[in-house]
Amino acid sequence: MTLLFVRQDVRIDVPRSMGEDMVAALLCPIYATVLSTPVDVPRHSLLVRLTHWITAAAFLVLLLSGIAILLAHPRLYWGETGAVGGPSLIDLPLPFVLDVPIRGPGRYLHFLAAWICVFTGLAYVVIGIVNGHFARSFAPGRGELSARAIGEVIRGHLRHRRGETVPASYNVLQRLTYTTVVFVLVPLMICTGLAMSPTVTSVVPLVVTMFGGQQSARTIHFFVTCALTTFALLHIGLVWQSGFKVHMRAMITGKNKRAEPAQPEAA
Amino acid sequence: MNDKLSRRRLLTAGLGAVAGVGGWRLAANVMDRHGLIPANCRGLYGASETLTYAGQRLLTKLPSMAREFDRSQISTVIPVNGPAPKTDAFRRLLAGGFADWRLTIDGLVDRPRAFSLAELKAYPSRTQITHQACEEGWSFIAEWTGVPLAHVLHQAGIRSSARYIFFFTIDEWWDSIDMDDALHPQTLLAYAMNGPEMPLDHGAPLRLKVPRQLGYKNLKYLSKITVTDTAKGVGDGLGSGSPSAGYSWYAGI
Numbered sequence: 001m002t003l004l005f006v007r008q009d010v011r012i013d014v015p016r017s018m019g020e021d022m023v024a025a026l027l028c029p030i031y032a033t034v035l036s037t038p039v040d041v042p043r044h045s046l047l048v049r050l051t052h053w054i055t056a057a058a059f060l061v062l063l064l065s066g067i068a069i070l071l072a073h074p075r076l077y078w079g080e081t082g083a084v085g086g087p088s089l090i091d092l093p094l095p096f097v098l099d100v101p102i103r104g105p106g107r108y109l110h111f112l113a114a115w116i117c118v119f120t121g122l123a124y125v126v127i128g129i130v131n132g133h134f135a136r137s138f139a140p141g142r143g144e145l146s147a148r149a150i151g152e153v154i155r156g157h158l159r160h161r162r163g164e165t166v167p168a169s170y171n172v173l174q175r176l177t178y179t180t181v182v183f184v185l186v187p188l189m190i191c192t193g194l195a196m197s198p199t200v201t202s203v204v205p206l207v208v209t210m211f212g213g214q215q216s217a218r219t220i221h222f223f224v225t226c227a228l229t230t231f232a233l234l235h236i237g238l239v240w241q242s243g244f245k246v247h248m249r250a251m252i253t254g255k256n257k258r259a260e261p262a263q264p265e266a267a
Numbered sequence: 268m269n270d271k272l273s274r275r276r277l278l279t280a281g282l283g284a285v286a287g288v289g290g291w292r293l294a295a296n297v298m299d300r301h302g303l304i305p306a307n308c309r310g311l312y313g314a315s316e317t318l319t320y321a322g323q324r325l326l327t328k329l330p331s332m333a334r335e336f337d338r339s340q341i342s343t344v345i346p347v348n349g350p351a352p353k354t355d356a357f358r359r360l361l362a363g364g365f366a367d368w369r370l371t372i373d374g375l376v377d378r379p380r381a382f383s384l385a386e387l388k389a390y391p392s393r394t395q396i397t398h399q400a401c402e403e404g405w406s407f408i409a410e411w412t413g414v415p416l417a418h419v420l421h422q423a424g425i426r427s428s429a430r431y432i433f434f435f436t437i438d439e440w441w442d443s444i445d446m447d448d449a450l451h452p453q454t455l456l457a458y459a460m461n462g463p464e465m466p467l468d469h470g471a472p473l474r475l476k477v478p479r480q481l482g483y484k485n486l487k488y489l490s491k492i493t494v495t496d497t498a499k500g501v502g503d504g505l506g507s508g509s510p511s512a513g514y515s516w517y518a519g520i
Contacts, residue, residue, distance in 0.1 A: 069404070070404070072402070072403040072404055073401075073403040073404030073405055075404075075405075077405075080336075080340065080398060080406070080408060081342050081398070081405075081406045081407050081408055082405055082406065083342070083344050083345070083346045083405035083406065083407055084344075084346055084405065085344040085346060086342075086343070086344035098403070103402075103403075103514075104514060107402070107514065107515065108311075108312040108315070108316075108515065109312075111312075111315050111316075111319055111515075111520070112312055112314075112315035115315050115318050115319070194520075196400070196520070197323070197519060197520035198333060198398070198400060198478065198479050198480060198481065198519060198520075199323045199326070199327060199331070199479045199480065199519030199520065200323065200326065200519075200520065201333075201334065202327070202331045202332055202333045202334070202478075202479045203326050203327060203329050203330070203331045205334050208334075214398065214400055214406055215406060218404065
């Protein structure tokens, strides 16, 4: 049941009943101290942690290299064609940068990071479906989709208490956002990217005609990038605000502190 | 007990490494035999370049024809990247209406020879209205008329060991395509654009059209073709002048 002589850094089995707690606490002062140390509980699985960080790094590379590629021609069009000398949808307030040392590595890095993203994402989605990760962590619970429930989560954000632990599961806003990112926005990025490949469209023209043309795909690719970047900034901001250290610990080591139980008086 | 475990681990790791390396080399051999290794497969980006090229070549084993458009969709705005050479030699050719211009073909062919523009125009021609996207991001649609490259290669008696078709231009640029693109029905040596003539700045007298790749593969001002079985002998061995400028050899994406 108990250990009379206990080292502080050793994890021990905590007795389950309160009666045992009190007897142990009376018999051994050191034991009482150990009882009050919170125990780690698992939070994020290895799959989630690995894919999270690999995707974060790949996204950063995709974003920066994508900007390098965009700067070769910072005008957006709609339809199949568009060029300087003709009408555009939007002339972005950015300079035309045609320097080869920027454009060249931009394309190489973009496709390298894209492959990493695709393989990682595929592993994440397939394994996540099979092991029930999405059913547990992404699907909203009953009643969570009501305006009242969502309003409560938003109010909780605005109060932003920094916690000592990470919540045991995602709130409904997280569920909706992550589902949209993983199952709508990222697939859109990949599809619009492929739509800009003349070889892929020669085999599957649907992938470009579904967007209304090569330039439409390019424009949508840009706007979805903006959406994903906004998400990334909000995500980082909220993580920062709600206990950066505990969140990072949970997403790196996978461990979360269990909320501390009531402490018995030390003898 | 500990000794046995560490020896076992060492053996397993060693065997695993050998199997891994062996498997890798086997995979590389098989891929190479099926034409899935690109000319610029080495270096920092070699792995992802190979993934892209191999993936797309596997995809094009399915029916693969670049989209063709209607006359009404031909672009009115067609920028020029790489205007006509200003050299004396080119001016002389132009003054003679390109009657003295020749397209020479050599390398792995049975009958190396030179073609005049009139000869090329007399061959069976194909007209196609296709989309061309520049790597920079702009694009246009135009109508191209020319002789399919495959026909010209067969006229010269291309050998079965051929793997790359290298192109050299009057303005001293060079690039290459693989056999899959070379023999594709839409790959043309084009001598007319949006009408009976090839406008000067769009590649006169002859331009390569590879509609399943990005614009920079569509070389202008052609002067010579060399057929090879390896990319290593030409330039820096990466298949194109492009990689040294930071552009991929394969531009299917």
